[in-house]
Amino acid sequence: MSTDEKVERHTIAILVDNEAGVLARVVGLFSGRGYNIESLTVGEVDQAEHTSRITVVTAGTPMVIEQIKAQLDRLVPVHKVMDLTVETNSVEREMALVKVAGTGERRVEALRLSDAFRARVIDTTHTSFVFEVTGTSSKIDAFIGLMRPLGLVDVSRTGVVAIARGPEAM
Amino acid sequence: MAAHEMTGAEIVIKALVDQGVDTIFGYPGGAVLPIYDALFQQNNIRHILVRHEQGAVHAAEGYARSTGKPGVVLVTSGPGATNAVTGLTDALMDSIPIVCLTGQVATHLIGSDAFQECDTVGITRHCTKHNWLVKSAPELARVMHEAFYVATHGRPGPVVIDIPKDVQFQKGEYAGPQNVVHRTYRPKVKGDIDKIKEAVDLIANAKKPVFYTGGGVINSGNLASQLLREFVRLTGYPITSTLMGLGAYPASDKQWLGMLGMHGTFEANNAMHDCDVLINIGARFDDRVTGRLDAFAPNSKKIHVDIDASSINKNVRIDVGIVGDCAHVLEDMLRIWKSKARRPDKDALADWWKQIETWRGRKSLSFKTSEDVIKPQQAIQRLYELSKHRETYITTEVGQHQMWAAQHFPFEEPKHWMTSGGLGTMGYGLPAAVGVQIAHPDALVIDIAGEASIQMCMQEISTAVQFMLPVKIFILNNEYMGMVRQWQELLHEGRYSHSYSDSLPDFVKLAEAYGATGIRAEKPSELDAAIRKMIETPGPVIFDCMVDKFENCYPMIPSGAAHNEMILGDDAEGATVSEEGKMLV
Numbered sequence: 001m002s003t004d005e006k007v008e009r010h011t012i013a014i015l016v017d018n019e020a021g022v023l024a025r026v027v028g029l030f031s032g033r034g035y036n037i038e039s040l041t042v043g044e045v046d047q048a049e050h051t052s053r054i055t056v057v058t059a060g061t062p063m064v065i066e067q068i069k070a071q072l073d074r075l076v077p078v079h080k081v082m083d084l085t086v087e088t089n090s091v092e093r094e095m096a097l098v099k100v101a102g103t104g105e106r107r108v109e110a111l112r113l114s115d116a117f118r119a120r121v122i123d124t125t126h127t128s129f130v131f132e133v134t135g136t137s138s139k140i141d142a143f144i145g146l147m148r149p150l151g152l153v154d155v156s157r158t159g160v161v162a163i164a165r166g167p168e169a170m
Numbered sequence: 171m172a173a174h175e176m177t178g179a180e181i182v183i184k185a186l187v188d189q190g191v192d193t194i195f196g197y198p199g200g201a202v203l204p205i206y207d208a209l210f211q212q213n214n215i216r217h218i219l220v221r222h223e224q225g226a227v228h229a230a231e232g233y234a235r236s237t238g239k240p241g242v243v244l245v246t247s248g249p250g251a252t253n254a255v256t257g258l259t260d261a262l263m264d265s266i267p268i269v270c271l272t273g274q275v276a277t278h279l280i281g282s283d284a285f286q287e288c289d290t291v292g293i294t295r296h297c298t299k300h301n302w303l304v305k306s307a308p309e310l311a312r313v314m315h316e317a318f319y320v321a322t323h324g325r326p327g328p329v330v331i332d333i334p335k336d337v338q339f340q341k342g343e344y345a346g347p348q349n350v351v352h353r354t355y356r357p358k359v360k361g362d363i364d365k366i367k368e369a370v371d372l373i374a375n376a377k378k379p380v381f382y383t384g385g386g387v388i389n390s391g392n393l394a395s396q397l398l399r400e401f402v403r404l405t406g407y408p409i410t411s412t413l414m415g416l417g418a419y420p421a422s423d424k425q426w427l428g429m430l431g432m433h434g435t436f437e438a439n440n441a442m443h444d445c446d447v448l449i450n451i452g453a454r455f456d457d458r459v460t461g462r463l464d465a466f467a468p469n470s471k472k473i474h475v476d477i478d479a480s481s482i483n484k485n486v487r488i489d490v491g492i493v494g495d496c497a498h499v500l501e502d503m504l505r506i507w508k509s510k511a512r513r514p515d516k517d518a519l520a521d522w523w524k525q526i527e528t529w530r531g532r533k534s535l536s537f538k539t540s541e542d543v544i545k546p547q548q549a550i551q552r553l554y555e556l557s558k559h560r561e562t563y564i565t566t567e568v569g570q571h572q573m574w575a576a577q578h579f580p581f582e583e584p585k586h587w588m589t590s591g592g593l594g595t596m597g598y599g600l601p602a603a604v605g606v607q608i609a610h611p612d613a614l615v616i617d618i619a620g621e622a623s624i625q626m627c628m629q630e631i632s633t634a635v636q637f638m639l640p641v642k643i644f645i646l647n648n649e650y651m652g653m654v655r656q657w658q659e660l661l662h663e664g665r666y667s668h669s670y671s672d673s674l675p676d677f678v679k680l681a682e683a684y685g686a687t688g689i690r691a692e693k694p695s696e697l698d699a700a701i702r703k704m705i706e707t708p709g710p711v712i713f714d715c716m717v718d719k720f721e722n723c724y725p726m727i728p729s730g731a732a733h734n735e736m737i738l739g740d741d742a743e744g745a746t747v748s749e750e751g752k753m754l755v
Contacts, residue, residue, distance in 0.1 A: 017354055020303065021291060032296055063483060070480035076300040076320055076355050 005061035009038070010085040011092060011162045012069065015170055017077040018044050018052040025075055026054055035060060035068050039094075039137070041159040051079065053170075057137075057160050080170055088164040095158045096140045101128040102151030110150040117143045128153075178307040178338040179208040182271065185314035187214045188347050191242050193233065193608055194218070195226040199246025200286060201273025204338035206244075218608060218637060221629035223250050225601035227257020227328075228627065231266045232605030235588045236563055238391060240267040240321050241605065247273045248286030251332075252293065256595060259297040261328035263592025264414060265389055267321040268328035270298075276336040277305055290332045299327030305334070307342030315350035324357025325478040326389055357477065361494030361502060369449075369473045369490045370506045376447035377518035378525075379407045382430065382459075385414030385591070386452020386476060388584045390496040394418070395584045397500035398451065404507065405514050408526055410438035412453045413576055414591045421580030427526070428535070431459040432727050433573040436534035436736060437526055439725075442467050443733035444525070450474045452496045455485040456592070457754070465732035475499045534725045534738055535577050544694050546571065546646045546717040550578040550618065553644060556701045560614040563606045565589065567599040567623030570652035570723045575618040597626030600643060604630055607639040614642070614705060621647040621714075622671050628680075634710040635685045642704050643712045645677060648719045656722045661747050681712035690714040729754035 016022045023042055030037050039057040044050075058068060065083070073081045084090040098119070100110045103126070114121065114131050117139070123130035133143050137160055144155055164170065176184065182205050186194070195218045198206045209217055220226040223245045230241025245254050251272040261268045275284040291303045300320050302313045313331055321329045373379060381402055387394045395418045402409050402425055409419050410430040419426055428435035430442055442448065448470045453459065455474075460466045466486060474481070474488045475496060482491035492499055506512075537547045564579055565588040566572040572589055581587050588606060590598040599617040607615040617624075624645055634641050654669040678688030687707050691700035691714075704711045724739035730751025737745045 021295065021301075024292070025295060028295055063487070067480060067484055070482075070484075074324075074478060074480055079354050 005063065007059050007061055008065060008085070009057065009059045010065050010083055011090070011160060012056045012058060012072070013082045013084055013162060013170060014054040014056065014072055015079040016052050016054060017079065018050040019077055022052070022077050023054070025077070026056070026072065029071055029075065030056075030058070033071065035064065039159040041161050055159070055161050082164070082170050084162045084164060088166070090162050090164045092136055092160050092162040093134055094137050094140055094160045095132065095134045096144070097122070097156045098131045098133060098144060098147055098152065099128060099154035100131065100147050100151045101153045103127055106150045110147060113146050113150075119143065174343050175341045176344055177204065177208070178310050178333065178340050178342060179204040181307060181310045181342060181344050182314065182333070182338070183208045183212055183215065184344055185311055185347075186242065189315070189318045190239070191215060194242040194244050195220055195229040195233070195605065196244030197223050197226060197246065197250060199250050199273060201247035201275060201335050202244060202250075202271075202338075204335065205271070205273070205333075217244070218604070218633065220601065220604075220633050222627065223253035224256050224597065225604070225627050225630045225633065227254050227261065227268060227270065228595075228598050228601035229605035229608070229630070229633075230268050231257065231261055231264075231598075232565060232588050232602030233609045234266050234268060234605075235388075235602075236585050236606045237609045238585065240269055240318060243268060243270040245270070245272055246286065247275055247290065248288045250286075251288060251290040255293060255297055256593075258294055258328045258330065260590055260593040260595045260598060262297050262299065264590065265326050265385060266328065267326035269317050269321050270328060270330045272330055272332045273338075274303065274332045274334040277334045278336070280334065290330065294330045297328070298330050301330040301332065303332045303334075304337055307337050307340035310337065310342055311345045312350050315345075315347040316352050318347070319350070319352055320355055323355065358493050359477070359495040359498050361475065361492040361499040363502065365490055365492045366499060366502045367506055369492060370503055370510070370512065372447050372471055372473060372490060373405065373449060373503075374507070374512040374514065376407075377515060378444060378446040378522045379405070379449060380427075380441045380445040380447075381407055381409035381449045381451065382411070382442065382453055383409065383415045383418055383451045384412040384453025387415055387418040387496045390452065392584060394452075394495075394497035394500060397497060397504060401500055401504050401507070404504070406519055407449075407514070408441055408523070410434065410441065412456065412459055412591070413589060415453060416576060416587045417581035417584040420582045422582060427530075429576050431456075432461070433577065433723055433725065434727075435577075436532045436725055436738065437529035439727065439733040439736060440529045441526055445470045448472045450476075451500065452476065454481045457485070460485060461727045462730055462732045467733070532738070534736070537721070537739060539694065540718070541694060543718045544691065544697055544715060546574050546648065546721055547578050548694065549644075549646060549697065549715050549717060550574050552697050552701055553616065553618070554579045556698065557614055557616070557705060560705070561610070561612070562586065562614045562616065563588065563603075563610060565599040565602040565606060565615070565617045567617070567619045567626075568594045568596045569620045569623055570648075570656065571618055571620040571623070571646040573653075573723045574646070579618070596623040600624060600627050600641070601630045601633075603641040603643075604633050604639055607634070607641050608637070615640075616642045616644050619643055619645045620652060621645050621649065621674055621677070622651040631681070631684045631686055631710060631712070639710060640708055641710050643710070644704070645712065645714050646717050647674075647677070647714055648717050648721070649674065650719060653723070659722070660728060660745060661752055677712050677714035686710040686712060688712050688714065690716065692716045
């Protein structure tokens with residue numbers, strides 16, 4: 001229903017108990033109910049408390065986004081669900097490792113452009129670089145686009161992590 | 171410390187006892203032998219041996235729904251667990267608290283494709299509210315108590331605890347339920363008071379209101395039903411209910427409109443369509459209820475009380491959504507209604523009732539009786555008339571007989587009606603009746619069945635005979651998967667593809683073969699005497715009621731239609747379904 005509504009992109013943070021199968025529960029909820037996952041990251045954030053934070057970027061109509069949040073919230077090991085797109089002003093970052101192979105002019109150009117993106121060279125051979133680049137997803141998309149004609153051979157992206165601005169915890 | 175140490179199997183039994191469990195339904199196998207051994211050595215818990223694990227879960231559901239307590243199941247690994255999946259899914263859809271213990275291969279064998287190994291927590295993740303794989307005995311007591319807490323709090327549902335065989339032998343310390351507090355799960359039971367006030371204002375100012383209630387009222391407990399009755403009578407408003415909610419409000423009351431939805435009454439569905447304020451208490455806007463969503467109660471303000479926040483605004487846009495337990499919210503609604511001395515709009519309400527009476531006058535549940543052949547509706551009406559002096563519980567299978575039972579067997583009290591609503595599981599009724607009878611040994615428990623459905627869990631008659639459970643299986647035998655045939659008539663020009671019940675057993679002889687009693691009625695003139703005989707028979711009975719083969723279940727909202735586009739029984743000839751509707755289930 002509500003096909004007349006516009007599809008929005010939302011970044012949702014989920015604080016969960018770091019127990020076996022918790023990621024499968026979250027991912028299974030999205031696949032089982034037909035929701036999109038554009039990006040997903042997960043990592044333990046408090047070893048003593050055994051909590052992990054999952055960041056999901058998803059898309060849907062406002063009604064679907066509300067439903068996704070309600071469905072996540074009722075999973076038993078979920079502590080908290082926060083919509084970073086709606087509830088607060090937030091910052092988002094993604095990191096990528098980008099391997100570019102080539103020699104001569106193309107190699108020099110790749111290095112010059114990486115500087116403009118504040119990418120760091122973390123591995124080099126005579127015929128290749130691995131760049132580490134951090135920023136919004138669109139910045140990384142742009143960097144990868146520029147590297148493509150310069151000998152792009154491999155990309156590894158972390159997916160989006162996000163956090164609310166200001167002094168409050170989630 | 172060592173004094174408190176027990177084996178995993180002993181911890182399981184101790185935890186069950188401490189949770190107040192007196193009965194479990196199960197089936198032994200290699201991976202649960204230590205638990206069965208512990209069961210053997212105690213007398214606190216009664217074990218009901220079923221004939222198939224699906225039957226164990228349905229029996230536990232029947233037990234749970236008729237008592238309000240969680241149902242407990244014990245099955246082995248592999249096929250034991252996979253056979254339980256249908257029952258678990260059924261319990262998830264209908265919000266029934268079930269704690270299902272499954273055996274698992276020893277921890278060092280997990281992942282090796284060992285004999286009778288399956289990924290039980292993986293398979294049941296989607297059909298349980300939550301599940302656990304317990305990897306060591308010291309965590310077993312905590313998980314057991316958490317499982318009962320999760321199954322019974324918030325929106326109830328099934329949970330699975332998967333226990334490897336070595337953990338059942340391993341020693342660990344026991345902790346009682348009072349020592350276990352769940353880390354994260356705190357469902358909200360009190361509704362937001364501002365929202366409740368807003369709802370009360372809407373309710374008080376309504377001109378054409380209707381209460382639409384569901385299984386949530388039953389799950390909340392008997393207090394919720396009492397409060398609902400008080401509130402509905404105080405307002406004088408009409409009330410209808412879903413299939414799952416029957417019995418929360420007495421069917422004999424004049425404000426009762428009958429069930430709504432696909433096979434609901436003309437008055438209930440038209441009241442829903444024309445209402446200006448819709449008061450949903452503990453129902454979930456299921457597609458069997460709403461029909462075409464864009465034409466569902468189009469001119470109404472909608473209030474929705476549900477303990478599950480994800481039910482609100484899922485299918486239907488809500489004006490006032492209240493997350494909370496039905497009893498708590500109804501209590502607050504009543505208190506606010508009384509303290510503000512609210513009065514309904516008498517004139518508007520009188521007009522509304524006048525309108526409803528004209529719909530009621532259409533007598534949408536009427537049918538024509540015959541001298542030669544028993545009508546299924548008539549069979550159910552007689553069953554009610556001849557059993558109403560008894561404490562009677564009804565379970566059903568799934569299909570036409572289920573809808574006829576819902577339409578023609580009136581319920582006065584909650585927890586007396588057990589049916590598979592959400593999942594629509596054929597085979598539910600007989601094992602559920604076994605569970606109900608275990609909980610209510612002196613009551614009359616009747617499974618209203620069809621000849622097709624009953625064959626799906628027929629084997630549980632053996633359980634009934636073994637445990638001397640006098641369940642009555644009342645088969646409306648029309649030699650068709652009646653609801654399938656009805657849809658083929660409506661959607662596929664009467665091409666009855668594989669919906670004929672061929673090669674049926676002789677149900678009377680079948681009953682006798684199991685050591686039960688078989689009774690058959692073929693003519694209306696035999697019906698009453700045969701039903702009386704069934705009720706008076708002390709043991710389990712299979713009643714083969716031969717009914718009109720071609721009777722269809724009306725009224726009906728065809729798929730893809732709105733509440734005010736019902737097909738009624740007396741003008742059903744030539745009814746069709748839209749192309750869009752054919753896509754829907």
